[in-house]
Amino acid sequence: MSKSSLKQTLKDLNTKKISIRELNQDYLKRIKENENLNVFIHFSEDNVLKQIDNLENDNSTKKLKGIPIAIKDLFCTKSMPTTAASKILENFNPTYESFVTQKLLDEGSIFVGKTNLDEFAMGSATNTSFFGNTINPLSKEYEPLAPGGSSGGSAAAVAADLCLGATGTDTGGSIRQPASFCGVVGIKPTYGLCSRWGIAAFASSLDQAGIFSHNVEDASILLQSIAGFDQRDSTSAKVDVPNYFENLDDDLNGKTVGIPKEYSIDGIPMEISQIWEDAIKVLEKKGVKIKNISLPHTKYALPTYYIIAPAEASSNLARYDGVKYGFRSDEIDSLDEMYENTRAQGFGKEVKRRILIGTYVLSAGYYDAYYLKAQKVRKLIADDFNRAFKECDFIVTPTAPSAAFPLNEKQNDPIKMYLNDVFTVPASLAGLPGISIPFGKDKNNLPLGIQILGKHFDEQLVFNVAVSLERSYE
Amino acid sequence: MNNIIKGEKHDWEMVIGLEIHAQVKSNSKLFSSSSTKFGSSPNSQVSLVDAAMPGMLPVINKYCVEQAVKTGVGLNAKINNYSVFDRKNYFYADLPQGYQISQYKYPIVGEGKVTIDFKDGTSKDIRIVRLHLEQDAGKSLHDQNPSKTYVDLNRSGVALMEIVSEPDIRTPDEAGMYISKIRSILMYLDTCDGNMQEGSLRADVNISVRKPGDEYGTRCEIKNLNSIKFIKQAINYEVKRQIEILEAGGSIEQNTMLFNTSTGKTRPMRNKEEAHDYRYFPDPDLLPLEISEEEIGKIKTSIPELPDELKNKFIDTYKLSNYDASVLTAEKQTSDYFNESINSDPELKKHAKIVVNWITSELFSLLNKNNLELNNSPVSPENLGQLIKLISTNEISGKIAKDVLEDMFSTGKTARQIVDEKGLQQVSDQEEIEKVIDEVIATNPKMVEQYLDGKDKLLGFFVGQAMKLTKGKANPKMLNDILMRKLNKKN
Numbered sequence: 001m002s003k004s005s006l007k008q009t010l011k012d013l014n015t016k017k018i019s020i021r022e023l024n025q026d027y028l029k030r031i032k033e034n035e036n037l038n039v040f041i042h043f044s045e046d047n048v049l050k051q052i053d054n055l056e057n058d059n060s061t062k063k064l065k066g067i068p069i070a071i072k073d074l075f076c077t078k079s080m081p082t083t084a085a086s087k088i089l090e091n092f093n094p095t096y097e098s099f100v101t102q103k104l105l106d107e108g109s110i111f112v113g114k115t116n117l118d119e120f121a122m123g124s125a126t127n128t129s130f131f132g133n134t135i136n137p138l139s140k141e142y143e144p145l146a147p148g149g150s151s152g153g154s155a156a157a158v159a160a161d162l163c164l165g166a167t168g169t170d171t172g173g174s175i176r177q178p179a180s181f182c183g184v185v186g187i188k189p190t191y192g193l194c195s196r197w198g199i200a201a202f203a204s205s206l207d208q209a210g211i212f213s214h215n216v217e218d219a220s221i222l223l224q225s226i227a228g229f230d231q232r233d234s235t236s237a238k239v240d241v242p243n244y245f246e247n248l249d250d251d252l253n254g255k256t257v258g259i260p261k262e263y264s265i266d267g268i269p270m271e272i273s274q275i276w277e278d279a280i281k282v283l284e285k286k287g288v289k290i291k292n293i294s295l296p297h298t299k300y301a302l303p304t305y306y307i308i309a310p311a312e313a314s315s316n317l318a319r320y321d322g323v324k325y326g327f328r329s330d331e332i333d334s335l336d337e338m339y340e341n342t343r344a345q346g347f348g349k350e351v352k353r354r355i356l357i358g359t360y361v362l363s364a365g366y367y368d369a370y371y372l373k374a375q376k377v378r379k380l381i382a383d384d385f386n387r388a389f390k391e392c393d394f395i396v397t398p399t400a401p402s403a404a405f406p407l408n409e410k411q412n413d414p415i416k417m418y419l420n421d422v423f424t425v426p427a428s429l430a431g432l433p434g435i436s437i438p439f440g441k442d443k444n445n446l447p448l449g450i451q452i453l454g455k456h457f458d459e460q461l462v463f464n465v466a467v468s469l470e471r472s473y474e
Numbered sequence: 475m476n477n478i479i480k481g482e483k484h485d486w487e488m489v490i491g492l493e494i495h496a497q498v499k500s501n502s503k504l505f506s507s508s509s510t511k512f513g514s515s516p517n518s519q520v521s522l523v524d525a526a527m528p529g530m531l532p533v534i535n536k537y538c539v540e541q542a543v544k545t546g547v548g549l550n551a552k553i554n555n556y557s558v559f560d561r562k563n564y565f566y567a568d569l570p571q572g573y574q575i576s577q578y579k580y581p582i583v584g585e586g587k588v589t590i591d592f593k594d595g596t597s598k599d600i601r602i603v604r605l606h607l608e609q610d611a612g613k614s615l616h617d618q619n620p621s622k623t624y625v626d627l628n629r630s631g632v633a634l635m636e637i638v639s640e641p642d643i644r645t646p647d648e649a650g651m652y653i654s655k656i657r658s659i660l661m662y663l664d665t666c667d668g669n670m671q672e673g674s675l676r677a678d679v680n681i682s683v684r685k686p687g688d689e690y691g692t693r694c695e696i697k698n699l700n701s702i703k704f705i706k707q708a709i710n711y712e713v714k715r716q717i718e719i720l721e722a723g724g725s726i727e728q729n730t731m732l733f734n735t736s737t738g739k740t741r742p743m744r745n746k747e748e749a750h751d752y753r754y755f756p757d758p759d760l761l762p763l764e765i766s767e768e769e770i771g772k773i774k775t776s777i778p779e780l781p782d783e784l785k786n787k788f789i790d791t792y793k794l795s796n797y798d799a800s801v802l803t804a805e806k807q808t809s810d811y812f813n814e815s816i817n818s819d820p821e822l823k824k825h826a827k828i829v830v831n832w833i834t835s836e837l838f839s840l841l842n843k844n845n846l847e848l849n850n851s852p853v854s855p856e857n858l859g860q861l862i863k864l865i866s867t868n869e870i871s872g873k874i875a876k877d878v879l880e881d882m883f884s885t886g887k888t889a890r891q892i893v894d895e896k897g898l899q900q901v902s903d904q905e906e907i908e909k910v911i912d913e914v915i916a917t918n919p920k921m922v923e924q925y926l927d928g929k930d931k932l933l934g935f936f937v938g939q940a941m942k943l944t945k946g947k948a949n950p951k952m953l954n955d956i957l958m959r960k961l962n963k964k965n
Binding site (some may be wrong): 067075076082084092093095096098196197198199200201203204205218232233234235267311312314315317318323324325335339359362363364367371444 | 520525526527528529531532533534561563565566567570571573623625712751753754757758759760761781
């Protein structure tokens, strides 16, 4: 598939080689042709046409003017409903625009639709959505594949070339893993780089917005657009956002890469070990020093994550109670029944599972053994990275332990499903920036991703390494 | 002090601790910019954050933090440089987030104390355990529709300070004095408007009883009392209830109670199975609250004179009793009024006790009768000062002054105006008084005879008659002196 890049499209629009209308009609056509993938929860051609009309009458210069972008349906948007892929928000129309999407609108981008996700971003296959599975565009006809999750709709939208970029959110790997499964670039920046204001919360201390794109350059352009301090989010960072794109530099000579031994785990496919080695070799050729590092608490990352994230979720999702907005059950005889039936009918199985886990680990008598201990381990995991980054400038690992798996696999085995996050979760717990770029294929010709992790707010180096690997691979 | 309650079988002692919820005086809510104005139409002061819309995040209101620090300083308490907001999770229709943001393990203010003063001149310290900041919930309105409950979120997210005392209180009166004192301090600090009727100040009362000298007994908590009268009633009822159970050989079950203001009884709010597990954990949407010593120092400099300092100053400067001074300083408006009044004329400083009495008895009873606050008194502090000066210089008698004050109260005129218009000046003219006394003696020969025979009590009769003739304006001391002299001459 030869897809035009965001960078090239911006040039073509500037030189009038193509008009905003022509560009977007091309994308609209493909969106309609690919309805079977179930990429969008909300798509309205009229809405897109209206946006085109408005932009045609707008003479100001805007950085992303006319660029078709897909929005994960966890970001609240004024012009389109927002569901978080849940029945409980089925008909919810926000009166407000999230920080990230407002930034994209301010830059003149066009929202083509709201993409599918795991319900409230809880999942790794985009199969817990109330609105059905999304199908990985790379699927062979005889065997539909999962696009990964939770931002599977956004990853698939980019992979199927239904937009030039898409927003995602990443709590434990929800951008990087689907990027890997769909063969696109996905970046989760440092926790706090993009405001969480207006993103339906899953786990507040981990949730972070990010970008999917066709290539690293495009990701660097889009991330700059959505980053920045927001006083409405107390965890938003007061840092200057560099011009990542202008500063892209694939010269890595003299840098040191850390290779964590704990990421060599049993049972991962040979091809994944192979691309990891390949990436290290490429870096070595570019003058990068290789440093074997240890992140000793890595094995505790998954259990820690599956305590902290559900704990926060159990509280964050308490607001969906049928009182103020969203779905309310008809079968109500008392206040308690309203809660019970609304939430029993409004939430799906995986969400309920995590609310139960989260409620349990915060309960009197269990708090110390689970939640408090998990917080302590989280600190140890962050310390591991801090120590490692004294010896190296960035870390390279595989993104996921497998390529895209068939849609129906792992459906009934949550533990197996949770293992998908094994390489992405540690950086989430430490709040570090991470990118996944396509780097090789498995024996079925499915893409595999390499993950690059950087120090806090060192997105620039993460992009530089990514672009360097990407150029070597092309 | 005797705090012993006589039971049927034993002597008992009550042990009381209070959790006071004081609404922070602030224009906007603890985590949103919505207004906190009382009495607005339902749901007119609700932001996206207050309604817990998806993706909305709390942002701490710095002013509320400063108010809490200020209050902590006023309670002689330790201000914590590091405190944490936690989520207290429970479901209720008027709790939009499904959790209340509060402070659990690390409150903003630590241990402190306040002093209460008794009529007999003694005082007692009540220790404060902590003060923390938290959000108020909305209001469920059950009386608008027979089958529905409506929810008003105007109050949702308003900042509260919860002030927790040690169980140092031993009588209902002490409980009342303690909450009055807290209210007084908060109002001096201007950190709470102290309006108990509007619910700006309310208390949960923890009560247990024990045989004197024993360990603390099991306590019950009575929720949400919004007047001192109800607090005392609830304590009295609850103590009696607990003693009766214990003396009958039963035991107290730890419970949360509600007080019914019309029956004067307490009843359990929920049974054991419904007991909440609030699953407190640090709110991941908020960073820990860090306050530097510099910031605390800056807030300290903004703190006005507090009731106890002012009380001591009044005692020193005006030689008032501890009790008088504490009555005077209990409310800021009273001490302000006193200050303005006594400073309106240099002569008045010598008569501080008279000024206190006129404010706390005569003026207060007029205000009470007319349902007015001192702030809205028709008699200004200066005018009261003028009236007292007229008394102290013998221009009018104290008795007449009472009538003058009533006139001042209803007409708004000054004391001088009324005295001049009505010619109420005290008669201190020797000759004039002598004339009147001569007349009284002349018209009551029989009485004079009886008096001279030893019926001393009749002196009052002659004073009364003379006063009547002078329309009460005669200088009473002169009248007395002259009368005695003249009567004794007859002897």
